[in-house]
Amino acid sequence: MTITFVGPAQSSFVQNDIAILQRKHKLKIVDANVKRGFSTATSLLKLEFQILISIFGSDVLFFWFADYYTLVPTIIARLLRKKVYVVAGGFDVTYTPEVKSGARVRPLRWFLVRNTHRFATHVFPVSNYAQHLLDTNSKHHAPSTVIYNAVDIKRFPFSDAPREKRALTVTQLVTYLDYILKGIDVFVETARAMPDVEFDLIGIRGPALEFARNEAKDLKNITIVEGPIKYEELLKYYYRASAYCQLSIDETFGVATAESMSCGCIPVVSKVPSLEEVTGGTEFIIDRKNIQSVAAAIRKSFDTDTTKRKQCSEHVKMFDIEHRAKKLLELVK
Numbered sequence: 585m586t587i588t589f590v591g592p593a594q595s596s597f598v599q600n601d602i603a604i605l606q607r608k609h610k611l612k613i614v615d616a617n618v619k620r621g622f623s624t625a626t627s628l629l630k631l632e633f634q635i636l637i638s639i640f641g642s643d644v645l646f647f648w649f650a651d652y653y654t655l656v657p658t659i660i661a662r663l664l665r666k667k668v669y670v671v672a673g674g675f676d677v678t679y680t681p682e683v684k685s686g687a688r689v690r691p692l693r694w695f696l697v698r699n700t701h702r703f704a705t706h707v708f709p710v711s712n713y714a715q716h717l718l719d720t721n722s723k724h725h726a727p728s729t730v731i732y733n734a735v736d737i738k739r740f741p742f743s744d745a746p747r748e749k750r751a752l753t754v755t756q757l758v759t760y761l762d763y764i765l766k767g768i769d770v771f772v773e774t775a776r777a778m779p780d781v782e783f784d785l786i787g788i789r790g791p792a793l794e795f796a797r798n799e800a801k802d803l804k805n806i807t808i809v810e811g812p813i814k815y816e817e818l819l820k821y822y823y824r825a826s827a828y829c830q831l832s833i834d835e836t837f838g839v840a841t842a843e844s845m846s847c848g849c850i851p852v853v854s855k856v857p858s859l860e861e862v863t864g865g866t867e868f869i870i871d872r873k874n875i876q877s878v879a880a881a882i883r884k885s886f887d888t889d890t891t892k893r894k895q896c897s898e899h900v901k902m903f904d905i906e907h908r909a910k911k912l913l914e915l916v917k
Contacts, residue, residue, distance in 0.1 A: 586644070590654075605646070616649070680834050707726050711732060733903065734903055734904065735846055744893070747824070751778075753829045757788060770873075783805060784825065785808045786813055822843065826888070835859055
């Protein structure tokens, strides 16, 4: 079977699904990275045209996220009696009005997103929390099945090596909006409050990178590494850190959190349903607005023994890529 696969190709979770679906099917991959600024409209039109052309030589249309460019191809594919699958798990289902984040912020975008969810053959939320958001915000969506986002556990094995007094966060964000949404501002402020502890901010790019460097320019205890970063380097950071911080305002899963736990980091996470779901009681849940609370949790991780770290690693095996592969290949056929 030939699948037109559309998604942000640089993302690890998208690469996971490409690898899964290529086990059984031929993929025509369309990278959904859209240029920002004055050329955004032109880029969207080119992307949509590329998808439409690809549909006619494919049996199935598969989207990672619904967005501006997904509704018209979805309707045309259904008219041609082709199946359309959509993964839901990001801005497409979340809505954070205080920072103007989520598809619902823009009426046209929201119309296109929720109707993509409506006319698709099947929707795959990446967590139970994502399913809840889909049910709440897109009430007339297509049939849906939760398929947890995945971590390739074999690539992120547990290590019982001694941990440094380090806190880590990993992100591929680019924009200032995502900088705030992902809680990088809180991470930097926590570093400021803990001058005796090393902090690593890994993978950040674009305008967000420049903002982070400017915000942390007077701090000697924070290392900022521009992305993308090689897998081997990422592992080194996972194995050095005691605590992994995910201080987001909202999340639908948290892939890097699960990766870090697999390697033996203790997760320090904000009180968000999906992060509680991913960490499964192995975490330190904190009030992200209280820097002292964040700092105390990070310090507590320094005293955490290997048994607790192993518990974290064992828990996230439920998100191994093979579990996602089995369910995804059963449903996409």
